[in-house]
Amino acid sequence: MGTGRLDEVLDATYDCLTRYGVRRTTMDDIAATMGVSRSAVYQYVRSKDDAFRRLAGRLHEQALARARRAAADITLPYAARIQGILAAKLELVLELHGDSPHTAELLDDKARLFGGICSAFTADLRRLLTGLFAEAGTVEEVGPAEAADICIALVIGLEGATAAQHLLPPASEALTAGLLGAPVSTVTAGSRLARPPLTSHVSPQDRHAANAEASVRDEPGSQTTHSADPLVSAC
Numbered sequence: 001m002g003t004g005r006l007d008e009v010l011d012a013t014y015d016c017l018t019r020y021g022v023r024r025t026t027m028d029d030i031a032a033t034m035g036v037s038r039s040a041v042y043q044y045v046r047s048k049d050d051a052f053r054r055l056a057g058r059l060h061e062q063a064l065a066r067a068r069r070a071a072a073d074i075t076l077p078y079a080a081r082i083q084g085i086l087a088a089k090l091e092l093v094l095e096l097h098g099d100s101p102h103t104a105e106l107l108d109d110k111a112r113l114f115g116g117i118c119s120a121f122t123a124d125l126r127r128l129l130t131g132l133f134a135e136a137g138t139v140e141e142v143g144p145a146e147a148a149d150i151c152i153a154l155v156i157g158l159e160g161a162t163a164a165q166h167l168l169p170p171a172s173e174a175l176t177a178g179l180l181g182a183p184v185s186t187v188t189a190g191s192r193l194a195r196p197p198l199t200s201h202v203s204p205q206d207r208h209a210a211n212a213e214a215s216v217r218d219e220p221g222s223q224t225t226h227s228a229d230p231l232v233s234a235c
Contacts, residue, residue, distance in 0.1 A: 018100035056114035
């Protein structure tokens with residue numbers, strides 16, 4: 001079977017989808033769009049349903065390939081790689097929603113024809129995200145798989161938002177920073193998160209000893225100068 005000719009069939013199927021939707025499209029429509037006979041179309045697909053399944057598979061495979069490239073780019077910080085995976089899903093959704101009210105049918109994970117393709121695509125994205133979070137390390141309260149689910153939920157929430165593509169970078173960066181527990185630009189492949197405490201801790205014993213030393217310096221005749229807090233040194 002010629003791949004180029006099959007692509008022409010699927011392109012024609014997509015064109016029919018934008019105009020008629022899945023239910024109203026016929027093999028005659030696909031053939032007419034290509035300018036060939038219906039029997040010629042049957043050389044590449046078994047039926048209308050087969051054409052739509054193959055079309056949905058092609059679109060999701062293309063998006064998954066983009067996600068995999070983003071995940072594999074070890075020259076980028078983890079946050080950028082995670083955002084690349086999320087962008088692959090969001091771009092697919094926005095493209096299909098934008099071309100026609102009918103094309104969004106290819107995203108229905110409950111549809112008889114291609115629901116399995118949609119579900120498998122999301123599962124593949126989840127595995128990619130889980131792998132990255134497992135490498136980078138997450139905050140103690142959230143495991144890698146949970147972090148992946150949270151990121152996917154973010155994209156789903158953005159799918160219906162105005163200017164979704166504009167919102168994804170800051171939303172993804174803020175979310176990833178919280179999940180990684182570190183500034184996103186500092187976490188790259190080969191590095192593990194070093195999470196210093198947010199504030200310095202001074203034990204009561206150390207503070208008592210420091211105050212005692214300060215009292216000695218305050219005795220008459222002492223020429224020692226010191227800061228208001230004996231534990232704060234000059235920079």
